[in-house]
Amino acid sequence: xxxxxxxxxxxxxxxxxxxxxxxxxxxxxxxxxxxxxxxxxxxxxxxxxxxxxxxxxxxxxxxxxxxxxxxxxxxxxxxxxxxxxxxxxxxxxxxxxxxxxxxxxxxxxxxxxxxxxxxxxxxxxxxxxxxxxxxxxxxxxxxxxxxxxxxxxxxxxxxxxxxxxxxxxxxxxxxxxxxxxxxxxxxxxxxxxxxxxxxxxxxxxxxxxxxxxxxxxxxxxxxxxxxxxxxxxxxxxxxxxxxxxxxxxxxxxxxxxxxxxxxxxxxxxxxxxxxxxxxxxxxxxxxxxxxxxxxxxxxxxxxxxxxxxxxxxxxxxxxxxxxxxxxxxxxxxxxxxxxxxxxxxxxxxxxxxxxxxxxxxxxxxxxxxxxxxxxxxxxxxxxxxxxxxxxxx
Numbered sequence: 001x002x003x004x005x006x007x008x009x010x011x012x013x014x015x016x017x018x019x020x021x022x023x024x025x026x027x028x029x030x031x032x033x034x035x036x037x038x039x040x041x042x043x044x045x046x047x048x049x050x051x052x053x054x055x056x057x058x059x060x061x062x063x064x065x066x067x068x069x070x071x072x073x074x075x076x077x078x079x080x081x082x083x084x085x086x087x088x089x090x091x092x093x094x095x096x097x098x099x100x101x102x103x104x105x106x107x108x109x110x111x112x113x114x115x116x117x118x119x120x121x122x123x124x125x126x127x128x129x130x131x132x133x134x135x136x137x138x139x140x141x142x143x144x145x146x147x148x149x150x151x152x153x154x155x156x157x158x159x160x161x162x163x164x165x166x167x168x169x170x171x172x173x174x175x176x177x178x179x180x181x182x183x184x185x186x187x188x189x190x191x192x193x194x195x196x197x198x199x200x201x202x203x204x205x206x207x208x209x210x211x212x213x214x215x216x217x218x219x220x221x222x223x224x225x226x227x228x229x230x231x232x233x234x235x236x237x238x239x240x241x242x243x244x245x246x247x248x249x250x251x252x253x254x255x256x257x258x259x260x261x262x263x264x265x266x267x268x269x270x271x272x273x274x275x276x277x278x279x280x281x282x283x284x285x286x287x288x289x290x291x292x293x294x295x296x297x298x299x300x301x302x303x304x305x306x307x308x309x310x311x312x313x314x315x316x317x318x319x320x321x322x323x324x325x326x327x328x329x330x331x332x333x334x335x336x337x338x339x340x341x342x343x344x345x346x347x348x349x350x351x352x353x354x355x356x357x358x359x360x361x362x363x364x365x366x367x368x369x370x371x372x373x374x375x376x377x378x379x380x381x382x383x384x385x386x387x388x389x390x391x392x393x
Contacts, residue, residue, distance in 0.1 A: 026281040029274040029321070030321025036270060037264070054185075060241055064239065080211065089216050100216075102123055105122050109161040118161075122195075123201075139183065140181060153183070154182075165179065215244075277373070279376065281373070314378070315374065338352060
């Protein structure tokens with residue numbers, strides 16, 4: 001049985017050049033399906049990786065209860081002062097609580113790649129903000145001065161958007177700003193932000209003394225429970241309190257799930273078209289080898305060997321298409337920088353990430369298309385009548 005199957009399979013494979021146009025079309029269509037799927041998966045994986053690498057489990061982020069995102073939150077200076085006296089908050093060498101009240105507004109930026117407008121986050125921060133971001137460093141220029149219209153720009157913003165090079169003046173809204181520095185946080189989502197002095201933002205955007213979020217350095221990751229207990233027992237505080245790891249994991253989930261929701265149905269819809277192409281190719285393969293299959297059947301070869309040989313050919317073409325699609329996406333997209341709308345209705349800059357799990361999923365989809373495309377032609381090959389050798393003479 002094995003020798004018969006091997007012989008029929010080799011005959012099938014050697015006959016592929018006779019149908020090179022149909023075979024190439026099948027490989028290309030399956031490669032396109034895999035490429036589309038992996039493109040969406042690479043986007044989702046890269047976005048998720050950027051947010052997952054952001055934050056620390058010993059930094060708490062506090063929003064108004066039920067707000068879910070900074071843009072919807074609103075807090076007061078008095079609430080920040082209550083947090084500064086809370087248990088579980090770390091203190092610096094002078095005994096001051098390491099707490100940062102921050103304000104978040106949306107401004108327009110121009111993408112370098114498409115010359116279109118996109119929302120960017122302009123964050124008002126105080127002196128404690130840099131110490132609450134892991135791997136923070138100023139890579140060019142300096143920190144903005146308190147009370148000035150100066151900007152500190154994340155590297156990702158500078159890379160993807162126009163007008164934010166060091167020393168440039170830029171109009172955001174109705175105000176003129178000067179870029180005095182560029183900062184890095186090791187590729188985290190904070191690099192997609194623009195920073196300015198909190199008091200300046202409050203004044204220019206008529207926010208009074210209000211803030212939208214409070215970040216605090218915890219004495220330990222476990223101290224967040226002390227902070228939550230304190231907030232629950234303080235009637236002047238109505239806060240949702242999470243550590244940054246939990247907060248950004250939740251933020252990443254919604255957008256990456258949406259990307260996946262768009263990617264899989266599109267890939268499956270395209271796979272239906274590729275399935276028709278594979279089916280047509282394998283039917284053509286069986287038709288052109290009708291005489292050979294009938295001859296083999298006449299000298300004692302089983303119908304199952306013909307069916308398996310046809311199926312192997314279909315799976316081989318599908319696997320080749322899957323590998324071509326995966327390789328193309330890896331070479332073109334892996335590591336490429338892009339930006340998309342995050343949960344705060346502002347752009348998050350990230351890099352596409354083609355992972356081994358995504359490639360495996362793409363190859364599996366290609367093999368499914370190959371299996372379904374070859375199944376009915378394989379049954380036809382197994383049922384070729386012996387008299388077909390005479391009709392083909």
